[in-house]
Amino acid sequence: xxxxxxxxxxxxxxxxxxxxxxxxxxxxxxxxxxxxxxxxxxxxxxxxxxxxxxxxxxxxxxxxxxxxxxxxxxxxxxxxxxxxxxxxxxxxxxxxxxxxxxxxxxxxxxxxxxxxxxxxxxxxxxxxxxxxxxxxxxxxxxxxxxxxxxxxxxxxxxxxxxxxxxxxxxxxxxxxxxxxxxxxxxxxxxxxxxxxxx
Amino acid sequence: xxxxxxxxxxxxxxxxxxxxxxxxxxxxxxxxxxxxxxxxxxxxxxxxxxxxxxxxxxxxxxxxxxxxxxxxxxxxxxxxxxxxxxxxxxxxxxxxxxxxxxxxxxxxxxxxxxxxxxxxxxxxxxxxxxxxxxxxxxxxxxxxxxxxxxxxxxxxxxxxxxxxxxxxxxxxxxxxxxxxxxxxxxxxxxxxxxxxxxxxxxxxxxxxxxxxxxxxxxxxxxxxxxxxxxxxxxxxxxxxxxxxxxxxxxxxxxxxxxxxxxxxxxxxxxxxxxxxxxxxxxxxxxxxxxxxxxxxxxxxxxxxxxxxxxxxxxxxxxxxxxxxxxxxxxxxxxxxxxxxxxxxxxxxxxxxxxxxxxxxxxxxxxxxxxxxxxxxxxxxxxxxxxxxxxxxxxxxxxxxxxxxxxxxxxxxxxxxxxxxxxxxxxxxxxxxxxxxxxxxxxxxxx
Numbered sequence: 001x002x003x004x005x006x007x008x009x010x011x012x013x014x015x016x017x018x019x020x021x022x023x024x025x026x027x028x029x030x031x032x033x034x035x036x037x038x039x040x041x042x043x044x045x046x047x048x049x050x051x052x053x054x055x056x057x058x059x060x061x062x063x064x065x066x067x068x069x070x071x072x073x074x075x076x077x078x079x080x081x082x083x084x085x086x087x088x089x090x091x092x093x094x095x096x097x098x099x100x101x102x103x104x105x106x107x108x109x110x111x112x113x114x115x116x117x118x119x120x121x122x123x124x125x126x127x128x129x130x131x132x133x134x135x136x137x138x139x140x141x142x143x144x145x146x147x148x149x150x151x152x153x154x155x156x157x158x159x160x161x162x163x164x165x166x167x168x169x170x171x172x173x174x175x176x177x178x179x180x181x182x183x184x185x186x187x188x189x190x191x192x193x194x195x196x197x198x
Numbered sequence: 199x200x201x202x203x204x205x206x207x208x209x210x211x212x213x214x215x216x217x218x219x220x221x222x223x224x225x226x227x228x229x230x231x232x233x234x235x236x237x238x239x240x241x242x243x244x245x246x247x248x249x250x251x252x253x254x255x256x257x258x259x260x261x262x263x264x265x266x267x268x269x270x271x272x273x274x275x276x277x278x279x280x281x282x283x284x285x286x287x288x289x290x291x292x293x294x295x296x297x298x299x300x301x302x303x304x305x306x307x308x309x310x311x312x313x314x315x316x317x318x319x320x321x322x323x324x325x326x327x328x329x330x331x332x333x334x335x336x337x338x339x340x341x342x343x344x345x346x347x348x349x350x351x352x353x354x355x356x357x358x359x360x361x362x363x364x365x366x367x368x369x370x371x372x373x374x375x376x377x378x379x380x381x382x383x384x385x386x387x388x389x390x391x392x393x394x395x396x397x398x399x400x401x402x403x404x405x406x407x408x409x410x411x412x413x414x415x416x417x418x419x420x421x422x423x424x425x426x427x428x429x430x431x432x433x434x435x436x437x438x439x440x441x442x443x444x445x446x447x448x449x450x451x452x453x454x455x456x457x458x459x460x461x462x463x464x465x466x467x468x469x470x471x472x473x474x475x476x477x478x479x480x481x482x483x484x485x486x487x488x489x490x491x492x493x494x495x496x497x498x499x500x501x502x503x504x505x506x507x508x509x510x511x512x513x514x515x516x517x518x519x520x521x522x523x524x525x526x527x528x529x530x531x532x533x534x535x536x537x538x539x540x541x542x543x544x545x546x547x548x549x550x551x552x553x554x555x556x557x558x559x560x561x562x563x564x565x566x567x568x569x570x571x572x573x574x575x576x577x578x579x580x581x582x583x584x585x586x587x588x589x590x591x592x593x594x595x596x597x598x599x600x601x602x603x604x605x606x607x608x609x610x611x612x613x614x615x616x617x618x619x620x621x622x623x624x625x626x627x628x629x630x631x632x633x634x635x636x637x638x639x640x641x642x643x644x
Contacts (some may be wrong), residue, residue, distance in 0.1 A: 006465055030470025032464060035261055042441045046434070062258065068251050069261075070482065073475020074223065083221030084476050084531065086574060090219040105220045112227045119242040123249070146249060152543065 032067030116150025251485025256362030261474035262440025267309035293397030307422035320584030339596035370628025385602035527568020
């Protein structure tokens, strides 16, 4: 499927396992589903309110799509190195110093990811005693996304650590961007991550 | 360990991690996790704060406006707005420099994001400006400065975050940002006219040419009309206005102007879904950071310093906050800055009886200025990268432009009546007015 292949970023390919490409693709699709989901639910919320028959449960649907979208997006952005950065100092380094800085950076991300897994799971368990109105669904259904996101963040960080340790973090072959990557780059630049003075 | 030391440790760790290259969201949480270990607070509470940070109805507007910008750019509709801008001001001294400013004023009314503005302006205008002999450092400086308008005028994402976190009327901030946004826009045009390169002046467009350019751009230009009209008339909240604008692009603009792009929409949605998560996960982490900051009484200490120096003089308090936010904005992004420092801002707003919308507009204008100041002027960093010029050269070229921002910020501080005039006219409740018991009109605080 052509649409699916453009969803896996080919930049820094040497840090990725092909086995996890399907997961990146799935998470990107879920990002799209979440934004379509809550856009539709907000639209229906307006329409049903305007015709005088509001569907109150739509607000729960909206917040579910929104929250899952945020944390799923944060997870897949870890694999794609798409997060917001203050600097990209590591990319200006080479050799051993680059290795040390890149490993340190990913160690910080890994610790935060593991905290999200463990402490997020504790919150998930405690969330069965509170309920969302009007459906009376346990709020744990929302809290579940934090340990899931933490697990994915930890997985992608380990993937980068292992591959970076074995092959180095520097890109061995500067790749030729495809149309898909151009599109991804265009999307990234909307928020301006990893910007360095030339 | 004392609260002040823990706060210092958290801040140092955040900056250390951030400048080492750890993503901002994880840098913030790294600082929070280490700081929490020295307090009786449970780490599970801090992870819970991440969730609370994004569990806000007002923040729902952020993805919609990012989606508007993404769809407009991806479907290549923005070229029509550039053509209209050229028809409007291409004949003035400064030529394309004037076009950049007007283009940015139009596009800011749709995207709400300075970063999106820089990306679009650079791609659309940098090439033609280079061909016409503009110095690349001037082009980069002008694009960066013009893009800051998006942080002020509706649908500014920074205003949405400020309103959601600070419990300030987002519609009021939108309306209050219009005057400083226009001041920056017209200030840049005046600067380009008198002090910028003369450029290549096109012949004045005929009425027919102008009508053609306007007709071609009318569908995308309906977006600011929908946004402002919906919010001002009270039909929509900012979030709902965002979704209606998205529906307008999907159902009208793209089918009418670039039908072939419809096939690419699923990919656009996937990317937009990813893009909106990036500022929001940063908001989630900054909320945890801000909560711990408040727990350790940081806001009380800092607001105590400021009130000790300024008393309850609103102008002096605002001036000191502008200094604080200028320094902060030089090192971190505007969104985490707003969330982390909001408890301080709220405390000082109450202490000096400042209108919360006025305070918000002043601080948003200051953070917009931070987008072009070193070392972390995000808009200037981006534009220098896109234009292909050294950051230091672009910075040098932007120094004279700083005057426009100084004047705008000073005006915003000292003329609250002008800033609050528009919100009072269109949404009086947003600035604390209430309906007169006599039946007609509103009673507003002085």
